Amino acid sequence: ARFPFNISQQGIRVFSPSFAIRRREPVVEVEDRVMPTGIPGLDELLQGGIPTGRTVIVSGVSGTGKTTAALQFLVTGALRGERGMIFSFEESADRLRRIANSFGWDLNALEEQGLIRVVFVPQTDISLDRDLEQMSNQLEEFRPQRLIVDSFSVFLYRVEDAATQREKTYLLATLVQRLGAVGLLISDVPADQPGRVSRFGVEETVVDGTIVLSSEMVNLQRRRYLEIIKMRAANHVTGRHRMEISARGLQVFYAATPQADELAEPVPLPFGALAPLLGTNLYHGGAWLLRGDPGAGKTTLAGQFIAAGLAAGGSALLLSNDVPVFRARRALLRVGIDVDAALAAGRLRILDGFSDEIGSGDPEAFLYRLAAAVAVMPRPLRVVIDSLTPQEVTFDAKAFAWLIHRKNRRYRLPDVTLFDVMRRGSDHVSADA
Known part of the structure; x- marks a missing residue:
């Protein structure tokens, strides 16, 4: 048999046959x-x-x-x-x-x-x-x-x-x-x-x-x-x-797409502010898009959407991209939300879109961290992004369309509704309403 050996200053050493065997x-x-x-x-x-x-x-x-x-x-x-x-x-x-x-x-x-x-x-x-x-x-x-x-x-x-x-x-x-x-x-x-x-x-x-x-x-x-x-x-x-x-x-940055029960019934989605236009037969499971010019009331309507969810016993996650968190809190107070109580109860969470917690400059990091935030919120849940304009102007058209598609596909669930706010003229977004 042949076995390996080494020559050093101490001479020749043959490595153990048991090792080779x-x-x-x-x-x-x-x-x-x-x-x-x-x-x-x-x-x-x-x-x-x-x-x-x-x-x-x-x-x-x-x-x-x-x-x-x-x-x-x-x-x-x-x-x-x-x-x-x-x-x-x-x-x-x-x-x-x-x-x-x-x-x-x-x-x-x-x-x-x-x-x-x-x-x-x-x-x-x-x-x-x-x-x-x-x-x-x-x-x-x-x-x-x-x-x-x-x-x-x-x-x-x-x-x-x-x-x-x-x-x-x-x-x-x-x-x-x-x-x-x-x-x-x-x-x-x-x-x-x-x-x-x-x-x-x-x-x-x-x-x-x-x-x-x-x-x-x-x-x-x-x-x-x-x-x-x-x-x-x-x-x-x-x-x-x-x-x-x-x-x-x-x-x-990977989170599996939540799998909804195919037989699950969507949860009702009360939203009195738009009831005269849309009626009262609304349900979770969709992606909403609100577009308009600056000063047209987009943030106010988004706040009313959150308020309606909290009043109905649900929860809300607000991603504030356009203003710091303290200003987002004031906007919610103006539509009648008891912000401190909702935050303390864990039914409301406000995230700063420009913090390291979200990472708004990277589409994959953004989606992953949003998924992590959504995962810990009680249901039914309203997810409001006010607004998506920073992502639209930062990412190229392909990356932005990928982000919107992945986000909407992931959270079209029977107990979750997405509510995106964007400036008028945005063309890379798909929504249900």
């Missing part, structure tokens, strides 16, 4: 369950998480959030009582702890509790077969449920032979599958080749999944994206999705 043993059956990543939005894309026993490449150019995603995945598991291990070939243990602390994650405390183990090997000290044996031994001893190799492309950087790259990737994936764990292999993509999904072009053919992080400049702002390229034998949402790196880590 274990590679050829049959792979154990993997538990039929998924492991949540802890990254909001990504677990929804994965329909719960990554299936156990899987190895996934997380790739992207420098600065796209790969190490942050890996640490978030590791810390999420530790907080659930799951052991995690990271083999780092770039960042020292102290550096990783500082990165984690910047997001509020106490990596050192989790290490002391025996939930996380950090193994740092400087790039200059990498010895492929020796380090693979060390990984195998430590995995066998620590038995982690979550494994990170950061970065896998640095680990293999001296290997030029594609067959060897593939073999070492397969070996590591086999070790992960044996444990019934989930492994994330971080892959650095060259900056001049952002379209690649891995460093060497062979790793993604061996592993079970590939997640690509990317970024681009749009209107002088850097926008980050995540895409699940593949997840073998697992349902997932395809396509590229906006994400951001916040003070709490990565967050993917």
Whole structure:
């Protein structure tokens, strides 16, 4: 038989036959369950998480959030009582702890509790077969449920032979599958080749999944994206999705479209101000559009629409784009709403469209954060946006039409009504009334 060996100052060392033999043993059956990543939005894309026993490449150019995603995945598991291990070939243990602390994650405390183990090997000290044996031994001893190799492309950087790259990737994936764990292999993509999904072009053919992080400049702002390229034998949402790196880590802007009961009866929608024109036989489930010139009374009518909903025992969400929240409150007071009481009862919420809470300059962020606000409001619900003019003048026609279509399609529900205010002459909007 042939076994790998290494020549050092201490002489020749042959790596253990048991390590080579274990590679050829049959792979154990993997538990039929998924492991949540802890990254909001990504677990929804994965329909719960990554299936156990899987190895996934997380790739992207420098600065796209790969190490942050890996640490978030590791810390999420530790907080659930799951052991995690990271083999780092770039960042020292102290550096990783500082990165984690910047997001509020106490990596050192989790290490002391025996939930996380950090193994740092400087790039200059990498010895492929020796380090693979060390990984195998430590995995066998620590038995982690979550494994990170950061970065896998640095680990293999001296290997030029594609067959060897593939073999070492397969070996590591086999070790992960044996444990019934989930492994994330971080892959650095060259900056001049952002379209690649891995460093060497062979790793993604061996592993079970590939997640690509990317970024681009749009209107002088850097926008980050995540895409699940593949997840073998697992349902997932395809396509590229906006994400951001916040003070709490990565967050993917994805929210599944609410599914309404096809047999559900729409809830009545009282609105006395327009009863002489529209009658009283109105119901939730539609999208209204109010257009007019400045000073024509659009904000007043929108306030009356909110007041009618609160008076009927419903709730309202007001997104104030044109004026600050204090002025929006005064406008609601003028139409007879007890604003403080409604806010205290949780039946009214006023959002500033220009705050970081909404992000009005990014259509995907806007829609995601609006969805998050709608999700926590009591029903029946009236959603008023006064107005959509900032979005119309900021986004190009295609992006604005996409935003309106997605918003209206998502919330045409039996207990929700949308009420958009816009200036006269807006042509990119569809509505029911």
